[in-house]
Amino acid sequence: MITLGCDYNPEQWPAEVWAEDVALMRSAGIGLVAINVFGWSEIEPRPGEYDFKNLDAIVELLHENGIRVNLGTATASPPPWLAARHPELLPMAADGTRRYPGGRQAWCPSSPVFRAYAGKLVEQVAERYGNHPAVALWHVSNELGCHNALCYCDESAAAFRRWLQARYHTIENLNTSWGTSFWSQRYGDWAEILPPRAALSLRNPAQLLDFRRFSSDELLGWYHAEAAILRQHSTLPITTNFMVTAHIRDLDYWRWAPAMDVIANDHYLDHRLGDPAAELSFAADLTRGLAAGRPWILMEQSTGAVSWQPHNLAKRPGEMLRNTLTHVARGADTICFFQWRASAQGSEKFHSALLPHAGTGTEQWTEVLDLSRALDRLAEVAGSAVEADAAVLFSWESWWAAEQEGRPSTAVDYLGQVHAAYGGLRDLGVTADVVSPDGDLDRYRFVVVPCLYLVSDEQAARIGTFVERGGTVLVTFFSGIADQDDRVRLGGYPGAFRELLGVNAEEFFPLLPETTVTLDDGGTGTLWTERLRATTAEVRASYRDGPLPGVPAITVNRHGRGSAWYIATNLDKTALQRVMSEAAGVAPGHPRDLETVRRYKSGKSYLFLLNHGGTEIEYPATGTDLISGERADGRVRVRPGGVRVLEEERGKRP
Numbered sequence: 001m002i003t004l005g006c007d008y009n010p011e012q013w014p015a016e017v018w019a020e021d022v023a024l025m026r027s028a029g030i031g032l033v034a035i036n037v038f039g040w041s042e043i044e045p046r047p048g049e050y051d052f053k054n055l056d057a058i059v060e061l062l063h064e065n066g067i068r069v070n071l072g073t074a075t076a077s078p079p080p081w082l083a084a085r086h087p088e089l090l091p092m093a094a095d096g097t098r099r100y101p102g103g104r105q106a107w108c109p110s111s112p113v114f115r116a117y118a119g120k121l122v123e124q125v126a127e128r129y130g131n132h133p134a135v136a137l138w139h140v141s142n143e144l145g146c147h148n149a150l151c152y153c154d155e156s157a158a159a160f161r162r163w164l165q166a167r168y169h170t171i172e173n174l175n176t177s178w179g180t181s182f183w184s185q186r187y188g189d190w191a192e193i194l195p196p197r198a199a200l201s202l203r204n205p206a207q208l209l210d211f212r213r214f215s216s217d218e219l220l221g222w223y224h225a226e227a228a229i230l231r232q233h234s235t236l237p238i239t240t241n242f243m244v245t246a247h248i249r250d251l252d253y254w255r256w257a258p259a260m261d262v263i264a265n266d267h268y269l270d271h272r273l274g275d276p277a278a279e280l281s282f283a284a285d286l287t288r289g290l291a292a293g294r295p296w297i298l299m300e301q302s303t304g305a306v307s308w309q310p311h312n313l314a315k316r317p318g319e320m321l322r323n324t325l326t327h328v329a330r331g332a333d334t335i336c337f338f339q340w341r342a343s344a345q346g347s348e349k350f351h352s353a354l355l356p357h358a359g360t361g362t363e364q365w366t367e368v369l370d371l372s373r374a375l376d377r378l379a380e381v382a383g384s385a386v387e388a389d390a391a392v393l394f395s396w397e398s399w400w401a402a403e404q405e406g407r408p409s410t411a412v413d414y415l416g417q418v419h420a421a422y423g424g425l426r427d428l429g430v431t432a433d434v435v436s437p438d439g440d441l442d443r444y445r446f447v448v449v450p451c452l453y454l455v456s457d458e459q460a461a462r463i464g465t466f467v468e469r470g471g472t473v474l475v476t477f478f479s480g481i482a483d484q485d486d487r488v489r490l491g492g493y494p495g496a497f498r499e500l501l502g503v504n505a506e507e508f509f510p511l512l513p514e515t516t517v518t519l520d521d522g523g524t525g526t527l528w529t530e531r532l533r534a535t536t537a538e539v540r541a542s543y544r545d546g547p548l549p550g551v552p553a554i555t556v557n558r559h560g561r562g563s564a565w566y567i568a569t570n571l572d573k574t575a576l577q578r579v580m581s582e583a584a585g586v587a588p589g590h591p592r593d594l595e596t597v598r599r600y601k602s603g604k605s606y607l608f609l610l611n612h613g614g615t616e617i618e619y620p621a622t623g624t625d626l627i628s629g630e631r632a633d634g635r636v637r638v639r640p641g642g643v644r645v646l647e648e649e650r651g652k653r654p
């Protein structure tokens with residue numbers, strides 16, 4: 001079964017509405033409802049005074065109607081009385097100014113005061129509902145670190161020092177790792193160390209990097225603290241909703257994932273990006289990577305517009321179904337929406353919901369019912385797994401380090417480079433896993449390493465071994481430059497991969513934005529070039545013009561039993577596609593706009609075909625469309641904007 005669910009905020013509505021809500025939830029086939037996510041000021045209206053009357057009623061109502069509860073611990077947003085009593089728990093920005101209540105998440109992740117009050121609340125909630133038969137899942141806090149990930153207050157400074165002491169043991173080790181001989185930054189005592197508060201000049205990059213590591217760990221520590229309380233009262237699975245999305249980068253979810261009983265993600269289309277649907281696919285594959293291939297929960301998405309982008313685009317007919325099936329195709333077995341009923345008040349009143357302001361007599365509601373029916377028909381897909389033989393390496397640490405102050409070009413953005421590489425594979429019809437550089441590469445044939453600026457010795461060695469054993473790797477520029485302390489690897493770039501790639505670059509030659517160089521194979525490059533020499537590699541293309549005419553831009557090196565490609569510039573889409581197709585050994589010609597993914601289960605395969613374009617597409621396939629019931633014999637047609645999920649008759653991987 002694919003479960004359909006949503007966030008529900010009944011505290012925003014009079015009690016008369018609740019019964020109608022739950023009746024409508026039933027007609028829409030809602031099976032899982034997240035409540036009490038922002039409930040703190042309702043259930044603890046005054047310090048230590050708890051009032052569970054309404055929450056009890058909601059839990060009972062859902063239970064009577066056979067709807068399972070995804071129960072929030074309510075700690076995401078403290079009530080006004082807490083900050084009024086304890087202003088010291090308000091988070092501090094890098095410039096030393098406080099952030100005030102009035103929005104949400106106004107708490108310092110290291111604040112012992114916050115942790116004490118929130119811990120007591122979790123205790124209350126866990127004790128009261130830990131054994132309630134309606135509760136299926138614990139929802140810790142909400143999007144931890146969405147707004148308050150980086151706090152620079154004195155309490156955070158103290159916690160940062162403790163974290164550093166555990167990491168470095170001696171102040172000398174810290175001085176070495178941080179390179180504090182530069183600009184007279186040598187520390188004599190732990191007490192001298194501060195969070196990287198706003199400074200007059202560029203700040204110490206190793207300090208900035210460690211502060212990010214610390215900040216991610218600090219919130220993870222708080223997750224562990226909440227989970228420990230829940231475990232004393234309940235054996236139910238515990239999770240929190242990740243934000244694997246384009247504009248949040250503060251949490252290193254590779255470190256978080258093992259702490260979750262089940263992986264859950266929130267995803268919203270981001271119309272500030274060139275190709276929001278491709279980013280959705282990437283985020284879903286990365287979420288599957290975090291889930292180590294097991295089914296995961298889409299904890300939030302929207303039926304239409306959000307209310308926090310500059311231009312909040314609604315979804316066109318069919319788009320919500322396509323988005324949803326992208327998540328399902330890439331491993332989600334539970335699909336939830338934010339939120340059930342569109343708010344009439346508050347800063348998200350223009351955010352779409354399952355039940356819109358205009359009510360049930362709407363196209364939107366009809367599409368929700370259609371979606372629910374479609375998911376019903378996909379019941380047997382649940383529990384199946386995606387099997388990929390290609391992978392894209394992704395690292396939050398490397399993201400942080402690659403985008404530090406004082407880098408060669410601010411026009412190079414890590415995620416943009418990852419998306420380009422991932423998009424190249426997706427356009428070829430190749431399904432890739434997104435894996436950590438610490439992950440296991442043995443099961444793959446082809447691995448892409450985009451812009452992996454920071455890489456440890458072990459990670460570099462693992463990539464090398466993968467190639468030696470016969471794998472193919474494709475590395476793109478600004479990879480392998482620094483070690484885990486953000487210390488440059490000397491002797492020529494890319495230090496960690498020189499041998500593997502059979503190249504040596506002595507100098508970066510980034511390009512001004514809007515500048516293009518041409519390559520002698522007809523391709524073009526932007527953003528980046530480098531004075532590169534092939535040592536053992538074969539040169540596949542060189543620059544024809546720009547600052548480095550005649551210098552190699554694309555190379556391939558035999559290494560052990562495998563091969564290692566290098567792309568030293570930001571290739572245009574067609575050129576990238578060409579290299580990718582040759583390197584991956586996949587013929588070009590996958591239909592444009594057609595997203596294809598397979599999930600496999602006990603000798604069966606389910607082929608997802610999603611047409612993102614405006615014209616009908618024909619694709620070779622045989623099987624039965626689980627949604628429409630139609631049979632396809634050899635060829636299947638996918639209408640513009642349409643979807644197909646074929647249960648294929650061939651019971652094995654094609």
Ligand code: GLA
Binds near residue numbers: 266300306348
């Ligand atoms: C996040 C939050 C929700 C809500 C939505 C709006 O995912 O968890 O509370 O704010 O965004 O898009």
Ligand code: GLA
Binds near residue numbers: 146308
């Ligand atoms: C961030 C999150 C979204 C949503 C908005 C609301 O951008 O990624 O999910 O919560 O904040 O402010």
